[in-house]
Amino acid sequence: MKITLVAAARPNFMKIAPIIEAINNHNIHEEIIDYRLVHTGQHYDKNMSDSFFDELGIPQPNVNLNCGGGTQAEQTAHIMMAFENELAANPADLVLVVGDVTSTMACSIVAKKMAIKVAHVEAGIRSGDMLMPEEINRIVTDAITDYFFTTSDVANINLRSMGIPDERIFYVGNVMIDTLLKNRSRFRRPAVWEQLKLKEKEYLVMTLHRPSNVDEETKLKYYIDELLESSTPLPLVFPVHPRTAKILNKLGVKHNRLHLIEPLGYLEFNFLVENSKAVITDSGGITEETSIMNIPCMTLRDNTERPETISLGTNELIGADPHSIRPTMEKLFSGNWKQSKSIPLWDGNAAERIKDCILKIYGIDA
Numbered sequence: 395m396k397i398t399l400v401a402a403a404r405p406n407f408m409k410i411a412p413i414i415e416a417i418n419n420h421n422i423h424e425e426i427i428d429y430r431l432v433h434t435g436q437h438y439d440k441n442m443s444d445s446f447f448d449e450l451g452i453p454q455p456n457v458n459l460n461c462g463g464g465t466q467a468e469q470t471a472h473i474m475m476a477f478e479n480e481l482a483a484n485p486a487d488l489v490l491v492v493g494d495v496t497s498t499m500a501c502s503i504v505a506k507k508m509a510i511k512v513a514h515v516e517a518g519i520r521s522g523d524m525l526m527p528e529e530i531n532r533i534v535t536d537a538i539t540d541y542f543f544t545t546s547d548v549a550n551i552n553l554r555s556m557g558i559p560d561e562r563i564f565y566v567g568n569v570m571i572d573t574l575l576k577n578r579s580r581f582r583r584p585a586v587w588e589q590l591k592l593k594e595k596e597y598l599v600m601t602l603h604r605p606s607n608v609d610e611e612t613k614l615k616y617y618i619d620e621l622l623e624s625s626t627p628l629p630l631v632f633p634v635h636p637r638t639a640k641i642l643n644k645l646g647v648k649h650n651r652l653h654l655i656e657p658l659g660y661l662e663f664n665f666l667v668e669n670s671k672a673v674i675t676d677s678g679g680i681t682e683e684t685s686i687m688n689i690p691c692m693t694l695r696d697n698t699e700r701p702e703t704i705s706l707g708t709n710e711l712i713g714a715d716p717h718s719i720r721p722t723m724e725k726l727f728s729g730n731w732k733q734s735k736s737i738p739l740w741d742g743n744a745a746e747r748i749k750d751c752i753l754k755i756y757g758i759d760a
Contacts, residue, residue: 395756397429398486400477401455402436405570407446407678408660409492409515412572412745414452420749424756427749430484434473434497435460450573451659456484466496466527473500481508488513489754491535492569494699499531508540509579512548515569515748517542518549521699525606532699541755543748546702547738551694566747567739569753570682575742577661578687584662586655590629592669597629599666600674606714607676608638615645615692616716622649624723628671633657663719672726674719681709690731692722706735 397417401410403613412430417427433455447454459476461469472497481489481504491498492515500510506578514535521529537543542558544550545568551561586592600621601753602608607617621630634642634654642654660665667673670691673680676702685707693711703709708731714720725731739747 395427395488395758396470396486397427397752398481398489399429399431400458400472400489400491400497400501401431401452402434403493403495404446406492406495406497407450407452408679409569410732411446411450411452412569412576413490413492413515413748416745416749420753425751427576430457430479430486431455432477432501433458436469436473436495436497441489446660450577461497461615462488469496470500473497474504477501477504478508481505481510486510487756488541490515491515494519494528494531494535496527496531499534502535502538511540512538513541513543513752514539515543516545518544518553518563518703519546519699520549520552521697523697526593526604529699541751543751545739545744546700548701564747564751565739566751567741567744567746568682568737569748570679571686571740572742572745573660574664574683574686577664578668581663581668582659582661583665586631586653587666590631590653592631592666594669595671597631597670598625598672598674599670600630600632601680602632602638602676602694603635604695608635609643611641611645613714613716614638614641615647617719618642618647618649618652620716620719621723622651625651627651629653631655631666631670633663633666657702660745674733681707682740684708685734685737688734690726692719692726702737706737708732708734 399410401407417429453461461472488511490513491502505512517536523529541565543555543566550563550565582674608614628650631653639654668687673684674692676694681691681693681700681703685703686706691709693709694714696713698711712722
């Protein structure tokens with residue numbers, strides 16, 4: 395059988411890596427699964443793409459479609475046209491997509507129009523927020539997917555509410571956690587650790603990337619101001635995209651405890667997270683990782699597609715109002731932050747389950 399694996403952006407690589415490893419381990423004994431790795435090129439910053447292949451042991455992609463840049467519509471169109479040519483030249487029995495980026499949706503549409511089955515890893519998660527491009531990508535992808543690999547029972551419920559029969563839903567766990575657990579012992583101290591004289595549990599990490607947070611200049615400034623005022627005396631380390639850095643410079647946001655640094659690779663960034671006092675973010679994936687590492691996490695959003703990080707993990711959804719930051723910081727410094735509990739199937743074996751499910755679907759003994 396032939397599978398086309400699609401990767402496009404930073405979170406995709408963390409999800410693809412353990413699946414490739416599971417397939418390779420299977421092929422050592424019996425080479426049955428023939429896969430082709432397609433990088434759509436949706437993200438092209440080195441720390442957002444190329445470095446991940448090196449750090450996570452992912453083989454170089456068979457092809458890079460170089461579809462970065464442009465508006466949402468332009469990028470979707472570019473990916474669809476390029477991926478159609480790719481599949482025409484290299485037919486597959488199954489296209490496996492991961493996550494909820496533009497490439498996930500675009501490649502799924504192309505595959506289905508070419509009568510190729512689609513499997514969606516991380517299917518069924520929902521935020522309920524149609525202003526998020528990712529939510530649209532999730533809904534469209536799941537509307538046409540054939541096989542659904544899910545991370546939680548909430549996702550299973552969401553899919554059943556769409557009329558998806560149980561025999562097409564495979565509750566396998568979270569491949570992001572496979573990657574985290576495998577690489578945790580390899581986390582490495584970034585250069586900024588020494589440069590900023592950071593100490594374990596004596597600094598905060600911040601990440602923001604959603605347009606509603608970083609493109610609204612007044613809100614972004616309020617966020618930073620509130621964080622700095624309520625987090626004394628801890629340094630705030632902010633790996634920031636150059637475009638966001640320009641906005642902060644334009645706003646004159648400067649402080650001796652605010653450290654804007656370049657985006658980091660996977661191993662260095664997670665070293666910072668694991669040794670921090672807490673993380674402030676608007677990223678869904680980071681809420682998963684902090685929950686497993688038992689690091690307090692504050693999410694600057696009004697909704698989440700990963701409710702298990704709240705009910706069982708260390709995540710608190712504090713909303714998009716900057717005024718919610720101070721009382722949340724007071725809770726952190728009081729020492730009353732909740733501890734993480736075990737999240738079902740987030741155990742480092744999700745990719746093995748996915749591989750076994752694919753073999754079963756195609757009638758091949760694992």
